[in-house]
Amino acid sequence: MLKIENLTAEIDGKEILKGITLEVPAGEVHAIMGPNGSGKSTLSYVLSGREGYEITGGTATFNGIDLLAMEPEERAAAGVFLAFQYPVELPGVGNANFLRTALNAIRRARGEVEVDAMQFLKLSRAKIKALQMSEDMLKRNVNVGFSGGEKKRNEVLQMAMLEPKLAILDETDSGLDIDALKVVADGVNAMRGPEFSALVITHYQRLLDHITPDRVHVLMGGRIVKTGGPELALELEAEGYAKVAA
Amino acid sequence: MNTMVTGAASFLGRFEGLRERLPGGRTPWVAKLRAEAAESFRAQGLPGRRIEAWHYTDLGVLAQLGFTEALTLADEAPALPPTRAAHRAVFVDGRFAPALSLLPPGAAPLSEALEATEGRLGALAQNLPIVALNTMLFEDGLVLDVPAGVDAGEMELLSFATHAGRAIAFHPRHLIRLGEGAKLTLIDTSLGEAEATYLHNPVYEIAVAEGATLSHIRIQREGRAGFQLSTVLATVQAGGTYDNFTLNAGGRLVRNEIHVALQGPKAACHMNGAQLVAEGQHADTTTFLDHAAPDCPSRQTYKTVLAGRSRGVFQGKILVRQAAQRTDGYQMNQALLLSDDAEINAKPQLEIYADDVKCSHGATVGALDEAQLFYLRARGIPASIARAMLVEAFLTEAIEGVTNPLAQEALSEAISGWWQKEAV
Ligand SMILES: Nc1ncnc2c1ncn2[C@@H]1O[C@H](COP(=O)(O)OP(=O)(O)O)[C@@H](O)[C@H]1O
Ligand SMILES: [Mg+2]
Numbered sequence: 001m002l003k004i005e006n007l008t009a010e011i012d013g014k015e016i017l018k019g020i021t022l023e024v025p026a027g028e029v030h031a032i033m034g035p036n037g038s039g040k041s042t043l044s045y046v047l048s049g050r051e052g053y054e055i056t057g058g059t060a061t062f063n064g065i066d067l068l069a070m071e072p073e074e075r076a077a078a079g080v081f082l083a084f085q086y087p088v089e090l091p092g093v094g095n096a097n098f099l100r101t102a103l104n105a106i107r108r109a110r111g112e113v114e115v116d117a118m119q120f121l122k123l124s125r126a127k128i129k130a131l132q133m134s135e136d137m138l139k140r141n142v143n144v145g146f147s148g149g150e151k152k153r154n155e156v157l158q159m160a161m162l163e164p165k166l167a168i169l170d171e172t173d174s175g176l177d178i179d180a181l182k183v184v185a186d187g188v189n190a191m192r193g194p195e196f197s198a199l200v201i202t203h204y205q206r207l208l209d210h211i212t213p214d215r216v217h218v219l220m221g222g223r224i225v226k227t228g229g230p231e232l233a234l235e236l237e238a239e240g241y242a243k244v245a246a
Numbered sequence: 247m248n249t250m251v252t253g254a255a256s257f258l259g260r261f262e263g264l265r266e267r268l269p270g271g272r273t274p275w276v277a278k279l280r281a282e283a284a285e286s287f288r289a290q291g292l293p294g295r296r297i298e299a300w301h302y303t304d305l306g307v308l309a310q311l312g313f314t315e316a317l318t319l320a321d322e323a324p325a326l327p328p329t330r331a332a333h334r335a336v337f338v339d340g341r342f343a344p345a346l347s348l349l350p351p352g353a354a355p356l357s358e359a360l361e362a363t364e365g366r367l368g369a370l371a372q373n374l375p376i377v378a379l380n381t382m383l384f385e386d387g388l389v390l391d392v393p394a395g396v397d398a399g400e401m402e403l404l405s406f407a408t409h410a411g412r413a414i415a416f417h418p419r420h421l422i423r424l425g426e427g428a429k430l431t432l433i434d435t436s437l438g439e440a441e442a443t444y445l446h447n448p449v450y451e452i453a454v455a456e457g458a459t460l461s462h463i464r465i466q467r468e469g470r471a472g473f474q475l476s477t478v479l480a481t482v483q484a485g486g487t488y489d490n491f492t493l494n495a496g497g498r499l500v501r502n503e504i505h506v507a508l509q510g511p512k513a514a515c516h517m518n519g520a521q522l523v524a525e526g527q528h529a530d531t532t533t534f535l536d537h538a539a540p541d542c543p544s545r546q547t548y549k550t551v552l553a554g555r556s557r558g559v560f561q562g563k564i565l566v567r568q569a570a571q572r573t574d575g576y577q578m579n580q581a582l583l584l585s586d587d588a589e590i591n592a593k594p595q596l597e598i599y600a601d602d603v604k605c606s607h608g609a610t611v612g613a614l615d616e617a618q619l620f621y622l623r624a625r626g627i628p629a630s631i632a633r634a635m636l637v638e639a640f641l642t643e644a645i646e647g648v649t650n651p652l653a654q655e656a657l658s659e660a661i662s663g664w665w666q667k668e669a670v
Binding site: 048049050051052071072073075076077081082084087088090091092093097098101102103105106109158162 | 616617626632
């Protein structure tokens with residue numbers, strides 16, 4: 001599904017990604033763990049098409065298509081979803097309007113019929129209920145005045161609505177209490193299947209207690225320094241990055 | 247001779263030529279009013295940039311055009327937008343169009359009612375050159391009285407400029423009076439054909455009596471070769487409210503001046519507006535709020551969106567006179583620049599002579615937020631739609647004060663129409 005080869009990228013002439021090679025087959029969930037500043041968010045932005053990064057080498061393909069040549073909205077329509085580490089506030093934009101516009105833009109791009117207001121309401125209510133969120137979240141402005149946990153749940157709601165093929169979750173667990181963590185994990189697990197892959201970026205083992213990864217990668221200094229099974233996460237938690245990577 | 251004087255001379259020449267034939271030409275008080283206005287206009291000329299209030303808006307291009315009067319009404323009715331309200335006053339090239347209008351009781355065209363407006367026409371006029379120009383040359387307008395205690399609902403005022411094949415100027419004078427406790431929502435739209443070159447120079451004299459409420463929604467969508475220089479002169483008595491929302495979304499060069507005097511205790515004013523300025527356009531909103539009585543609240547929120555090579559101006563002065571204790575004034579103006587070639591000039595001004603007042607103002611200038619844009623696009627929303635959503639969000643605060651559903655509908659149509667035509 002996702003294939004990254006020797007990817008290098010810089011910001012303002014500073015090299016952040018120093019040759020990343022990584023493959024996430026269809027149906028698998030991979031975790032990326034690494035200390036602060038190692039380039040995890042940079043990788044997630046590069047994969048989803050944010051401006052300001054210069055790709056200096058390597059490739060990233062999504063089901064064989066060159067991901068790096070696509071606009072952000074084209075990547076979303078193709079099925080790539082990024083749950084932001086820091087979800088962006090949009091004052092003046094209602095959450096329901098935002099979600100419905102996104103859903104219909106993606107459906108249009110995929111040649112599917114758009115959902116009308118009633119269908120949208122029905123669909124969003126079901127997802128909101130599953131995520132144990134309050135319905136008035138739809139009426140509020142996107143992420144404005146949301147608590148940290150509400151913002152992260154809102155990211156998961158968007159993911160559930162847009163049904164991506166590849167979800168990149170950038171520290172979706174940070175700032176969540178145990179209950180919220182479970183809700184988020186259930187949201188991801190509900191999507192798991194042969195056509196869904198995820199790249200779960202996290203600092204902590206605890207999210208991986210709920211979302212069991214197929215593979216765990218350690219990212220340090222812009223490189224994947226180690227890859228292993230789920231047990232690698234436990235090892236990292238116990239021993240720290242420096243020791244495990246050594 | 248510089249261009250400023252040339253511009254004035256062509257209007258003065260027209261006045262000399264038309265004098266006798268203008269409405270009220272043989273009525274002494276009207277003739278006197280016009281002659282005085284002509285003197286004032288002759289002395290001041292078209293305001294040049296050396297005049298402080300006109301520093302950011304250059305009328306040079308207008309001065310060179312040499313406007314003539316509108317022709318008599320064409321037989322063919324222009325394509326007007328569908329009627330929204332029960333009553334409508336339509337002016338084509340500044341002249342009342344009876345066949346297209348349906349006036350409520352208490353309304354008449356100025357061309358018919360002029361004789362009865364002695365003492366009223368000009369009562370609120372200040373010594374402003376653009377108002378003098380109007381007084382000198384007005385031919386028509388709306389005279390509207392809403393009697394005390396009457397809720398007149400909604401009414402439309404519509405100005406339409408046709409393509410005359412040469413530059414024309416019209417100077418409508420609107421006199422609007424609300425009696426004690428009366429209510430009215432006036433949806434006031436200016437339109438013009440795309441190729442038409444014209445000057446629309448309306449002056450509004452508006453008197454809001456005790457406890458009355460006038461909600462005045464102005465939608466300016468002049469043709470792209472049109473000019474509009476408008477002046478609203480409003481007074482509000484105790485407990486009354488004058489609300490003005492102005493959308494500036496058309497024309498080549500437009501200036502809206504809004505003067506509101508709060509003359510009785512607890513009189514209120516909300517002045518909000520949105521300016522959507524695209525390639526080659528100049529839009530100027532200049533407000534003057536005169537707090538002359540105690541306990542009056544005033545609120546102003548103006549938002550300007552600029553695209554292409556365009557220029558926007560916001561000037562807002564709040565005067566708090568000594569008597570106006572416990573004034574609560576607020577003014578905010580914000581600009582969103584969608585291009586590097588756009589320019590905004592903002593000048594807020596507070597002049598306070600009372601000691602117990604709460605007055606604040608603020609201004610911001612910014613571009614679209616890259617992080618917000620990326621967030622929307624990362625959710626599959628194409629860049630052009632994402633930008634439109636963010637622009638709409640930017641305008642929300644100014645627009646949400648308009649609560650009348652008919653007015654809201656007219657506004658959102660005008661805004662989405664602008665976006666579809668000018669989208670970047
Ligand atoms: N906009 C930027 N300009 C300059 N340096 C940046 C920018 N964004 C991130 N960086 C740097 O890139 C490195 C990686 O950051 P990031 O990808 O956010 O790491 P992580 O998500 O793993 O904590 C850090 O050293 C950070 O300071
Ligand atoms: Mg990060």
